[in-house]
Amino acid sequence: MAGMLLSNAERFYIWDGVEENFRSDGRSNKDYRPMELETDVVSSASGSARLRLANTDVLVCVKTEIDTPKSDKPGLGSIEFFVDCSANATPEFEGRGGEQLANRISNLLQRAYHSSQAFNLKQLCIFEGKQCWKLYVDILILECGGNLCDAVSLAVKAALFNTRIPFVKAALMDGGNIDLQLSDDPFDSKRLEVGTAPLLVTLCRMDEENIVDPTAEEETCIAVSIVVGVSGNPALYTSSEDTTPSDHKCTTISMSGNGGILPDAMKIVIAEGITAAKCLDEALGRTLLQERNRTNLQKKDSYGFLK
Amino acid sequence: MPGPELLSSQGLRLDGRRPDELRRIRCKLGVFTQPDGSAYLEQGNTKVLAAVYGPHQAAKSKLSTEGVVVNCQYSMATFSTSERKNRPRGDRKSQEMSLHLRQALSAAIKTELYPRSQIDIYVEVLQADGGAYCASVNAATLALIDAGVPLKAYACACTSSVAWRGNHPEALLDVGHVEEAAGGVCLTVAALPSVDSIALLEMSHRLHMDYFEVVMSRAMQGCKDIEIILDKAVREHLAEGWTKPDVITI
Numbered sequence: 001m002a003g004m005l006l007s008n009a010e011r012f013y014i015w016d017g018v019e020e021n022f023r024s025d026g027r028s029n030k031d032y033r034p035m036e037l038e039t040d041v042v043s044s045a046s047g048s049a050r051l052r053l054a055n056t057d058v059l060v061c062v063k064t065e066i067d068t069p070k071s072d073k074p075g076l077g078s079i080e081f082f083v084d085c086s087a088n089a090t091p092e093f094e095g096r097g098g099e100q101l102a103n104r105i106s107n108l109l110q111r112a113y114h115s116s117q118a119f120n121l122k123q124l125c126i127f128e129g130k131q132c133w134k135l136y137v138d139i140l141i142l143e144c145g146g147n148l149c150d151a152v153s154l155a156v157k158a159a160l161f162n163t164r165i166p167f168v169k170a171a172l173m174d175g176g177n178i179d180l181q182l183s184d185d186p187f188d189s190k191r192l193e194v195g196t197a198p199l200l201v202t203l204c205r206m207d208e209e210n211i212v213d214p215t216a217e218e219e220t221c222i223a224v225s226i227v228v229g230v231s232g233n234p235a236l237y238t239s240s241e242d243t244t245p246s247d248h249k250c251t252t253i254s255m256s257g258n259g260g261i262l263p264d265a266m267k268i269v270i271a272e273g274i275t276a277a278k279c280l281d282e283a284l285g286r287t288l289l290q291e292r293n294r295t296n297l298q299k300k301d302s303y304g305f306l307k
Numbered sequence: 308m309p310g311p312e313l314l315s316s317q318g319l320r321l322d323g324r325r326p327d328e329l330r331r332i333r334c335k336l337g338v339f340t341q342p343d344g345s346a347y348l349e350q351g352n353t354k355v356l357a358a359v360y361g362p363h364q365a366a367k368s369k370l371s372t373e374g375v376v377v378n379c380q381y382s383m384a385t386f387s388t389s390e391r392k393n394r395p396r397g398d399r400k401s402q403e404m405s406l407h408l409r410q411a412l413s414a415a416i417k418t419e420l421y422p423r424s425q426i427d428i429y430v431e432v433l434q435a436d437g438g439a440y441c442a443s444v445n446a447a448t449l450a451l452i453d454a455g456v457p458l459k460a461y462a463c464a465c466t467s468s469v470a471w472r473g474n475h476p477e478a479l480l481d482v483g484h485v486e487e488a489a490g491g492v493c494l495t496v497a498a499l500p501s502v503d504s505i506a507l508l509e510m511s512h513r514l515h516m517d518y519f520e521v522v523m524s525r526a527m528q529g530c531k532d533i534e535i536i537l538d539k540a541v542r543e544h545l546a547e548g549w550t551k552p553d554v555i556t557i
Contacts, residue, residue, distance in 0.1 A: 042354075042386060042433060042434055043352065043434065044352075044386060044387065044388065044389055044434050044435075044436075045386045048386075055339070055340045055341065057339065059384075059433065061384070061385075061386035063386055063391045065391065082385060084382075084384065084385065084395045086356075086382065086395075086429070086431045087358070087380050087382070087427075087429040087431075088339065088342065088345070088356055088357075088358035088429050088431050089341070090341070091360050091427050091429075094378075094380055094427070094429070095380075095396075095397075096397075136385075136386075136391055138384065138385045138386045138391075140384050140386075140431070140433075142339070142356065142431070143339050143340070143341055144341070145340075145341070304347075304349075304354070305335060305338050305347035305354075305356065306333055306334075306335050306347065306349070
């Protein structure tokens with residue numbers, strides 16, 4: 001995060017802490033900060049989630065729209081990511097100030113979700129060649145406390161998990177046009193299969209050590225950071241037994257920062273990223289299923305921002 | 308005089324409120340740690356977040372020796388409305404709203420205390436269900452209080468409209484989206500109720516001057532009611548004190 005001014009002494013303190021595997025907030029190099037997640041927070045969207053990772057705060061909403069599929073991919077729907085850096089996070093984002101960061105994150109997500117093994121776009125097809133669903137995933141960044149990519153990808157997956165798509169009741173063929181009738185009942189809808197959706201893990205290289213989940217202060221001391229997108233395991237996101245578990249696969253890798261990294265170290269970084277993503281995926285799947293079971297039993301008390 | 312059926316024969320509105328009732332207001336101060344002040348406010352289904360940065364040194368282009376420069380940005384999340392918006396800000400409506408926010412909040416802030424400085428007020432509308440501007444003013448007031456900016460009085464905003472019961476006009480307080488879309492009069496008032504002054508008044512559509520007084524006084528009453536709610540929230544927040552655990556920082 002820009003705008004954070006650290007003195008040399010503070011930098012050395014962070015560097016030395018990483019070397020000792022004991023960071024300034026008491027975590028080891030492989031620990032995440034505590035997270036809070038709530039789904040279904042915005043009623044005007046088909047699915048939504050709010051994730052707070054220490055003081056990084058993101059709100060993700062999914063909206064659906066009917067679209068015509070591309071002629072070269074008649075059986076596929078589409079998914080689009082839009083990131084908005086709210087000026088609430090920092091005054092630098094005022095006006096168009098946050099656009100660069102926003103584009104970086106949305107491109108990263110687009111690339112991570114591009115693979116059919118990461119997100120199956122076939123489930124968004126309504127009528128092959130004629131109509132499909134288009135998902136708009138709108139990400140609002142409300143506070144930046146470091147490690148934005150990880151927080152955003154977790155919240156996106158949670159929001160997609162929460163998304164309901166209405167069933168099509170009837171389709172009338174009128175010449176070449178199709179007139180769809182959608183079900184009005186909000187419960188007469190299907191859930192998306194999001195088990196394989198990728199998570200992004202940011203690993204930061206400091207001297208010889210790799211750290212996960214950097215705070216805003218730590219981010220200013222980093223020469224190079226690597227974002228690894230890793231697809232999820234669908235067996236973690238369903239309570240039924242018959243889903244075939246799949247391996248965690250790397251769907252995107254991206255590097256930023258003005259430093260370099262040795263090829264051997266890169267291999268370690270990627271392997272560590274996959275391990276971290278596995279843990280995150282397990283935790284996220286468990287939490288989301290827990291919340292869904294709770295809401296099935298009784299109406300959920302919504303906390304939103306009032307907690 | 309025909310109009311949309313905004314009032315039932317029992318005198319209840321479309322969402323079941325009485326004409327002089329506000330929607331439920333829930334709010335919280337200090338939702339974020341990085342801004343100097345922040346607040347979240349829900350007015351029915353309209354949900355707004357406000358953050359305040361400053362007072363800090365003013366940008367060269369904006370600097371004023373008279374008093375503090377109040378810089379406002381109103382932005383609506385792309386998912387806030389039922390139809391998806393393409394741009395969160397920069398469109399004409401948001402720009403107009405930013406100006407109106409500035410007008411209302413400059414009236415409330417003791418601007419003369421901070422010459423050559425600037426206060427940034429950012430408002431993010433998460434869900435818009437009518438009266439987004441009013442919720443924004445109310446949330447911004449709370450955020451300013453959370454930031455410790457000296458105010459002359461609470462700035463509260465409220466809308467009111469008019470419905471017909473027989474031939475008798477009945478003013479409706481705190482207009483929701485459905486009532487707004489029905490196309491009636493919509494009077495928006497931002498006021499400083501405790502010093503009894505109006506900071507901003509705007510009206511859309513046409514209204515006979517004979518009825519203006521009724522609608523106006525209803526909106527002013529709404530502002531007074533909101534002030535009581537905001538004041539209660541501020542007192543509760545301060546009573547909680549600083550004992551609440553904050554996010555750990557180094």
